[in-house]
Amino acid sequence: MRVSKLDALYAVMVNELKIISREPGGLVLLVLLPYFIAGGMAFIASFFARVTVGVFVRQFLGFEVLMLSLIMVQTGARFLWEERGGGRLEFLLVSPTGMYVILLGTSLVMVLVNIGAFTIASLPILYLNYGLVGMVKLIIALLTLFIGLLPLYGIGLLVAGIIMRLNDADTVANIVTPILTILSGATYPIYVLPWWIRGLVYILPMYQTFYSMYMEIIGNASLNLVINLVLSAIAYLSLGVTTYAALERDFRRRGT
Amino acid sequence: MSIAIEAHDLRKRFTSYERVGFLRRRRVVIDALRGVSFKIKWSEVYGLLGPNGAGKTTTVKILATLLIPDGGYAMVNGYDTVREAQAVRRNIGLVLYPDKGFYSRLSGYENLVYFGRLYGLDKSTAETRARDLMRVVGLESAMNRPYEEYSLGMRARLAIARALIHDPPVLILDEPTIGLDPLSAREVRELVSKLSKEGRAILFTSHNLWEVEEVCDRVGIINNGSMIIEGPPRDIKDTLGLKYVVEVEVMMNGHVETLREETPNPAHTLRRLINDAEVRGFNVVRVRINEPSLEEAFIRVVRNEGK
Numbered sequence: 086m087r088v089s090k091l092d093a094l095y096a097v098m099v100n101e102l103k104i105i106s107r108e109p110g111g112l113v114l115l116v117l118l119p120y121f122i123a124g125g126m127a128f129i130a131s132f133f134a135r136v137t138v139g140v141f142v143r144q145f146l147g148f149e150v151l152m153l154s155l156i157m158v159q160t161g162a163r164f165l166w167e168e169r170g171g172g173r174l175e176f177l178l179v180s181p182t183g184m185y186v187i188l189l190g191t192s193l194v195m196v197l198v199n200i201g202a203f204t205i206a207s208l209p210i211l212y213l214n215y216g217l218v219g220m221v222k223l224i225i226a227l228l229t230l231f232i233g234l235l236p237l238y239g240i241g242l243l244v245a246g247i248i249m250r251l252n253d254a255d256t257v258a259n260i261v262t263p264i265l266t267i268l269s270g271a272t273y274p275i276y277v278l279p280w281w282i283r284g285l286v287y288i289l290p291m292y293q294t295f296y297s298m299y300m301e302i303i304g305n306a307s308l309n310l311v312i313n314l315v316l317s318a319i320a321y322l323s324l325g326v327t328t329y330a331a332l333e334r335d336f337r338r339r340g341t
Numbered sequence: 342m343s344i345a346i347e348a349h350d351l352r353k354r355f356t357s358y359e360r361v362g363f364l365r366r367r368r369v370v371i372d373a374l375r376g377v378s379f380k381i382k383w384s385e386v387y388g389l390l391g392p393n394g395a396g397k398t399t400t401v402k403i404l405a406t407l408l409i410p411d412g413g414y415a416m417v418n419g420y421d422t423v424r425e426a427q428a429v430r431r432n433i434g435l436v437l438y439p440d441k442g443f444y445s446r447l448s449g450y451e452n453l454v455y456f457g458r459l460y461g462l463d464k465s466t467a468e469t470r471a472r473d474l475m476r477v478v479g480l481e482s483a484m485n486r487p488y489e490e491y492s493l494g495m496r497a498r499l500a501i502a503r504a505l506i507h508d509p510p511v512l513i514l515d516e517p518t519i520g521l522d523p524l525s526a527r528e529v530r531e532l533v534s535k536l537s538k539e540g541r542a543i544l545f546t547s548h549n550l551w552e553v554e555e556v557c558d559r560v561g562i563i564n565n566g567s568m569i570i571e572g573p574p575r576d577i578k579d580t581l582g583l584k585y586v587v588e589v590e591v592m593m594n595g596h597v598e599t600l601r602e603e604t605p606n607p608a609h610t611l612r613r614l615i616n617d618a619e620v621r622g623f624n625v626v627r628v629r630i631n632e633p634s635l636e637e638a639f640i641r642v643v644r645n646e647g648k
Contacts, residue, residue: 180456
């Protein structure tokens with residue numbers, strides 16, 4: 086019986102979860118690390134809380150978006166590299182399941198674990214400051230976050246394709262990580278940036294995602310922000326899918 | 342349709358770079374395939390032979406949709422490997438590296454189930470197939486052991502099981518017995534023969550020439566990216582004029598002497614040698630006919646090609 090892409094996605098996620106949890110200390114890292122990070126972020130954010138609660142929430146969400154951006158952009162690319170080294174890439178490439186599904190499933194495991202940790206860490210903060218309404222808004226903000234992950238997945242596909250083309254994962258990761266961190270605009274006030282860097286921040290999906298979530302939580306939700314995010318998702322996904330397809334075709338032409 | 346795999350005038354050129362200084366490098370173009378053609382029928386095991394760098398793995402990768410040829414085309418079960426790659430993938434089982442290509446922390450069984458699901462099986466079908474195949478390849482007792490603890494022979498057998506997980510009609514086995522001990526290699530050969538009897542078409546590459554001779558119905562020898570000679574092993578040996586060696590041991594004046602003759606017609610020569618011995622009053626102790634091996638054919642073809 087033939088199965089759907091969703092079924093294959095689920096299989097990839099379960100497999101990735103098994104692999105991570107069987108690394109030495111993997112399960113502990115998988116379960117505990119996100120909470121430590123979330124706690125650490127909350128701790129850093131608490132310094133801003135001395136100013137206002139809004140700034141605290143802003144920082145907290147900013148760190149979450151930044152971390153998920155790094156996961157979304159890098160996990161698939163690093164996975165491809167590891168699969169190649171382990172002689173598994175060829176078998177993934179000859180399977181009828183597309184690499185898009187495999188790369189998405191691999192990234193989603195860490196994304197879900199981290200979202201879970203951040204959600205649990207942020208629930209008490211939001212409840213204390215905004216009551217039950219804050220918790221409902223968090224759920225809507227999380228839906229916005231999922232839309233925001235799509236353009237990041239598009240960028241992740243682009244990075245994965247570049248890694249296949251250049252045959253080098255470390256250099257690409259070392260360039261992409263600081264660029265993403267600086268241009269996220271999610272953990273600092275972007276008005277301090279020169280106008281042209283601010284332009285880049287607006288173009289990239291991290292700031293849009295973070296700002297949409299933040300506005301939702303503080304009660305200034307705007308449909309325009311969500312529409313922008315959806316448009317961004319369409320643009321970056323199209324860019325990622327077409328570029329990855331071209332680079333994978335080039336990979337098959339040059340030799341795997 | 343009686344043809345399972347067809348390669349027509351396959352051409353592939355690779356570009357690599359050689360270091361010629363601290364930063365400078367020189368472009369090197371390698372013609373991996375220069376027009377390779379062959380056809381494989383259903384229920385046939387076809388051996389692709391050639392020295393290192395001859396183009397065997399390039400051919401295998403093109404048939405498996407991992408490489409796009411620069412010229413020519415390849416069809417698997419009627420599907421074009423470039424234009425209908427997805428359909429080809431559903432029709433092939435691939436063994437590429439018998440010693441790797443699995444997740445080391447997962448058990449052999451878990452690996453098979455996972456690849457089964459990637460190859461389009463639902464969970465319960467993948468589990469049933471994986472369990473059955475672990476038994477078929479003799480890994481039933483080790484199915485829950487992590488892959489990293491498997492011996493080379495076990496890994497090779499698991500690689501074949503993966504190639505069969507979605508029950509493909511075509512198998513592409515690139516040196517599936519490399520590094521295996523004789524017993525494991527024999528088991529793999531027996532399995533290959535059994536699979537071809539089920540109606541599957543099998544492309545089998547190996548460095549082990551007598552193994553190819555034992556398993557394959559037809560053989561193609563490629564060198565420097567070109568098909569040099571093709572046909573059943575016996576026909577190849579005949580075409581190249583390789584001779585049988587007929588040996589007749591006779592008792593002559595109390596000690597054993599060997600009469601030896603190279604011939605293309607062993608039956609006729611054997612009869613003549615025995616007649617001669619009997620006419621002279623010698624007792625025939627033992628007779629032996631050494632068939633020319635595919636190895637001799639291979640060496641002759643490759644050497645002639647190099648001249």
